Amino acid sequence: MNLTKGFSRRDFLAHTSCFGACYALARHIPLPPLDPALDEGSRVAQTPLVDKGFASVRKIGNGLYATISDFSKGPTTVCNGGFLIGKDAALLIEGFTTPAGASFQMDALRMVSQVPVKAALDTHYHFDHSMGNSFYGVNNIPLMAHSTAAKRIVDNCSPMQGVGKEAVLAPLEKAVKDAKSDAERAHAQSDLSAFTLVFQVASSTVLSLPNHPLDPGKLPMSIDLGGLTAVLESHPGHSGTDIVARVPEQNVVYTGDLLFNGWYPVCFDEKATVSGWRDTLKKFAAFDKDTLFVPGHGQLCGQEGIVSIREVFDDIAGQAEKMYKAGVPAEEAQQRYVVPDKFRNFPIFAWGFTIGPAITKLYSEWQSATS
Ligand SMILES: [Zn+2]
DSSP: OOTTTTOOHHHHIIIIISOHHHHHHHTTOOOOOOOGGGGTTSOSOSSOSEEOSSEEEEEEETTEEEEEEOGGGOSSSOSOEEEEEOSSOEEEEOOBSSHHHHHHHHHHHHHHOOOOEEEEEOSSOOHHHHTTTHHHHHTTOOEEEETTHHHHHHHHHGGGSSSOHHHHHHHHHHHHHHOSSHHHHHHHHHHHHHHHHHHHHHHHSOOOOOSEEEOGGGOOEEEEOSSOEEEEEEOOSSSSOOEEEEEGGGTEEEEEEEEETTSOOOOOSTTOOHHHHHHHHHHHHTSOTTOEEEEEESOOBOHHHHHHHHHHHHHHHHHHHHHHHTTOOHHHHHHHOOOOGGGTTSOOSOGGGTHHHHHHHHHHHHHHHHO
16 A cells, blocks of 8 residues: 555655745755756766755766755755765755755865865854754864854754744744735745744754854965865955855856855845945956856856856845935835846745845845935
């Protein structure tokens, strides 16, 4: 007898790994297929090394691999990452959302190499990139991150531990109830779903912190893995703790969340800066035209991914500026943005994590420029 009959994969995901609100959120964020144009230089393998649904790993260069997550198939990893393998050592990118996610990536590394792991890197402190860090602790793998990342993990996650879900989510539930329009209600509902996921993960995780702080003042820093050099750089924009790993010799960049490919960018962080982020993207646009980007979320891409996220920022800024000049208050403007046809397939992780704060941050930048 087939016990799973009538119990779809969809139900399984909804009830086990990613229940309720999180599932409602995840199913709206499918991963698009790999762009066949990326095959042209034949450095991106068309067949993944391993594919577990929630993430797959593929070769993207000489000793270079990308881990690409498909959030719609489960929250084990959520963000993208990868690993770099030289003759003498390897470097792992990201702590992911769960220790199982970090472990999955390590297993993939061991399928192709037995070199010692020199270190792992959290590209920034956000929960989906760091809640799996304990895997590195258990395995004695040094963990690098921006020098303020450890403190920010503690400051942001520990308030969600040992308290009831209600205490954290009540204001968001109230926002759904008090919404003045359908659009506002949908925005508030998306925030509640996203924050429910953050709460579920942060409240149930044994926090594990990076033990190799990277002083941004001392970057860029080169890491020699033996015939393969990674360069770590600090750039402003997404979280105030963002570090990218570049391999200049092969024109590959692991961007962390400084690039959301085909998504609305997540701008909610108190240290996120829209002008800083747009400057960073301008720098990425000046990298070699054949650069391959491993974004923090979304599919692998070339420079077209940078063009597209810059267009999204231009559109948000364009609509916001019109409202700013017309005297629309920030509170209202952040709800009024209209997603243009061109970006209608771009996932919005949650309105209050993406478009809303992008607009309020732009408003305060403009206000401080005139005051
Ligand atoms: Zn992030």
